[in-house]
Amino acid sequence: MLIGPSGCGKTTTLQMINRLVEPTDGQILVNGRPNTEMDVVQLRREMGYVFQEIGLFPHMTVAQNISVVPDLQGWSAQQKQQRAEELLELVRMDSDIYIDRFPRELSGGQQQRIGVLRALAADPDILLMDEPFGALDPITRSQLQQELLELQQEVQKTIVFVTHDMDEATKLADRIVMMKNGHIVQIDPPRDMLRNPEDRFVAEFIGPRRMLQDPLDVTVRELASNGAVRASSDLRLSEAMKKMRQEESDYLVLLDGKNRFAGLVSADDVSRAANDADKKTSVTELADRQTVSCDESVFQAVHKLARSSSAGLGVVDEQNRLVGVFTKTGFVDILVEEMWPREAIDLPEED
Amino acid sequence: MDLLLSFIEAASARQEQLIAAFQAHLLLVVVPVSAATVVSIPLGIWATRNEVVEAFAIGVANVLQTIPSLALLAIMIPLGVGIGRRPAYLALFLYAILPILRNTYTGIKEVDEPLKQAAQGVGMTDLQVLRKVELPLAVPVIMAGIRTSTVIIIGTAVLAAYIGGGGFGEFIVTGLSTIRDDLILVGAVPSALLALLGDQLLGFVEYLVTPKGLKI
Numbered sequence A: 001m002l003i004g005p006s007g008c009g010k011t012t013t014l015q016m017i018n019r020l021v022e023p024t025d026g027q028i029l030v031n032g033r034p035n036t037e038m039d040v041v042q043l044r045r046e047m048g049y050v051f052q053e054i055g056l057f058p059h060m061t062v063a064q065n066i067s068v069v070p071d072l073q074g075w076s077a078q079q080k081q082q083r084a085e086e087l088l089e090l091v092r093m094d095s096d097i098y099i100d101r102f103p104r105e106l107s108g109g110q111q112q113r114i115g116v117l118r119a120l121a122a123d124p125d126i127l128l129m130d131e132p133f134g135a136l137d138p139i140t141r142s143q144l145q146q147e148l149l150e151l152q153q154e155v156q157k158t159i160v161f162v163t164h165d166m167d168e169a170t171k172l173a174d175r176i177v178m179m180k181n182g183h184i185v186q187i188d189p190p191r192d193m194l195r196n197p198e199d200r201f202v203a204e205f206i207g208p209r210r211m212l213q214d215p216l217d218v219t220v221r222e223l224a225s226n227g228a229v230r231a232s233s234d235l236r237l238s239e240a241m242k243k244m245r246q247e248e249s250d251y252l253v254l255l256d257g258k259n260r261f262a263g264l265v266s267a268d269d270v271s272r273a274a275n276d277a278d279k280k281t282s283v284t285e286l287a288d289r290q291t292v293s294c295d296e297s298v299f300q301a302v303h304k305l306a307r308s309s310s311a312g313l314g315v316v317d318e319q320n321r322l323v324g325v326f327t328k329t330g331f332v333d334i335l336v337e338e339m340w341p342r343e344a345i346d347l348p349e350e351d
Numbered sequence B: 001m002d003l004l005l006s007f008i009e010a011a012s013a014r015q016e017q018l019i020a021a022f023q024a025h026l027l028l029v030v031v032p033v034s035a036a037t038v039v040s041i042p043l044g045i046w047a048t049r050n051e052v053v054e055a056f057a058i059g060v061a062n063v064l065q066t067i068p069s070l071a072l073l074a075i076m077i078p079l080g081v082g083i084g085r086r087p088a089y090l091a092l093f094l095y096a097i098l099p100i101l102r103n104t105y106t107g108i109k110e111v112d113e114p115l116k117q118a119a120q121g122v123g124m125t126d127l128q129v130l131r132k133v134e135l136p137l138a139v140p141v142i143m144a145g146i147r148t149s150t151v152i153i154i155g156t157a158v159l160a161a162y163i164g165g166g167g168f169g170e171f172i173v174t175g176l177s178t179i180r181d182d183l184i185l186v187g188a189v190p191s192a193l194l195a196l197l198g199d200q201l202l203g204f205v206e207y208l209v210t211p212k213g214l215k216i
C-alpha cells in the first residue's frame, strides 16, 4: 500500500513496475527478475492495472472492456463472455443489465468496478491499483473497499495499492509504504505506523490520534498484535511452559490443525496447573476461547475484554482464522502510546 | 423571373450535356478525394508516430492549401502535366489532402492520454493500440475530414473547366465569356446542389461510423 501526498511519486512507482515509465536508476524485481529483462507486453498482460483515471475504452461495451486482456491472449468468445459474467457477479452487478452497456451509461462507482474487473480478467498474480476508489462518495467507497477485502480473501493476489487516504490504507493494507517527494519515509504494518510514526511528516499525515477520537472507527484488526507466540493446541503442559520461557512470552496462542484459533493460555494458568496435583495433560483445557471478529471496532473489543476474565481475545476472520490477538496488557501499551506518544513527550529513547 | 425561365429553357435544351457534366464532375470529386483519402490516412497516422513525418507532411499540406485553387490548377500547364482531366485530377488531389491528413492526425492525437496509457498498460502493442483504441475513436474525426474535403473539392472542381477538366464548370466558363447569365446558372445551380447533397450524405455516413459508445 503506497500512500503519500499528491505528487510524491505513487503513480510513477506503479508506472515503473508496469514499465510505462522507465526508472533512471535502480531496478524493480518482479518474481525475483528485473522487469527490464522481461518482454514488456507480456509483463503488462500478466499484471492487472487499475488506472487512476479509470481509462475505460468508451467505444467498447462493459464486456469488451473487461475482456481486453483475455482478448489479447486469444481466448475464445465463449470463454470471454463467461469470464465477464462471472466477474460482474463478483461485484454484484447484474450481467443481464450491464454486460452490453457502454462506459458512459454507468455511474462513477460502476465504472471503477469495471476498471477493477478489467484488471482481474486474465487472473494475474499481481495487481496494480492506483487510487481505484478515489473519486467516490464515502458510502460507495467503503462498499468497494469491503468488496476488495472479500475478493482478496477469495483470490489472494499480490496487490500494490495506491491511496492518499490513511483510513483506506489502515483498512486494507498489510504493509504501508509512506512516501514523500519521491522517497520512502516509512514501511510498516498499519498498526505499527499508527503507533510509531517515523517522524513529524508521517505523524501529521496520519492525522490526529484516531483511536482515541473515533474508537468506533478503528477496527481491532489494526490494533491486533500478530507477534504473539503460536503453538499447536495439542501441546503438553510441560512443553507449553518450556516454549513460553524460551520465547519470553507470558501467553501462547493455540491453533488447531487447520490454522484456526483454538484459544489463548497464560503462563500463570499453565504454571499453576503444572503444580497442581491432579494434572491436566493438555493446554486446550486451560485455554480461553473468547474471540472478536477482526472487523469489530476497538470500542466493542475493549468492552468484551473488560467483561472477560481472560488475558486476551483471539482476533479472527470469518473463517475463524487467526488474525492476531488483543490482550489486556497489549491494550494498555497501546493506550499509553496514544495518550503520551514518545516523540511528543521527548523522553530519552528506550530501546 | 425572366432569368428563371431562360435558365430552365437553357437547362432543358442541354439535358445530355448536363448528364455528361454531372458524370465528369462526380469523377472530378470522387477520384481526387478517394486518392487523397488513401494517401492521407496512412500519412496522418505515420505523422502521429514520427516527428520528421509530422513536420514534413503537415507543413507541405499546409503550403498546398494556401496556394489559391485556380493557381494550383493553372500551374499544371507550365509544369508539363498538360491540360484536360489528368492535370485536374492531380491538382484537386493535392488540394484534397490537407483536411483529411489534418483530421486523421488530430483525431488520433486527441485521443485522451490516459486512454492511450491504459491501452498500453494492459499490454497492447503499438499496432494494437492504434487498431483497437486510437482509430475507432478517431474515425468520426477522420470522416469529418473526408466530408470537408469533399465539399471543398465539389466547389473547386468547377474551376477545372479552365484547364479543360470538364464538369459543371464548363457551363459557367462559357456563360462568363459569352455573358449569358442563364448558362452560368446551368453550371452554378447543380454544382451548389451537389455540394449540399454531398455534405448531407457524408454527414450521415459520419454518424454511421461513429462508435455506438460515443453516441450515448
Ligand SMILES: Nc1ncnc2c1ncn2[C@@H]1O[C@H](COP(=O)(O)OP(=O)(O)O)[C@@H](O)[C@H]1O
Binding pocket: A004, A005, A006, A007, A008, A009, A010, A011, A012, A013, A181, A182, A183
Ligand atoms: N523519484 C522521482 N524522481 C523524479 N521525479 C519524480 C519522481 N517521482 C515522481 N516524479 C514526478 O512527480 C510528478 C508527480 O508524480 P506522480 O507519480 O503522478 O504523483 P502521485 O501519483 O503520487 O500524485 C510526475 O511528474 C513525476 O514525473
Ligand SMILES: [Mg+2]
Binding pocket: A007, A010, A011, A012, A052
Ligand atoms: Mg497519482
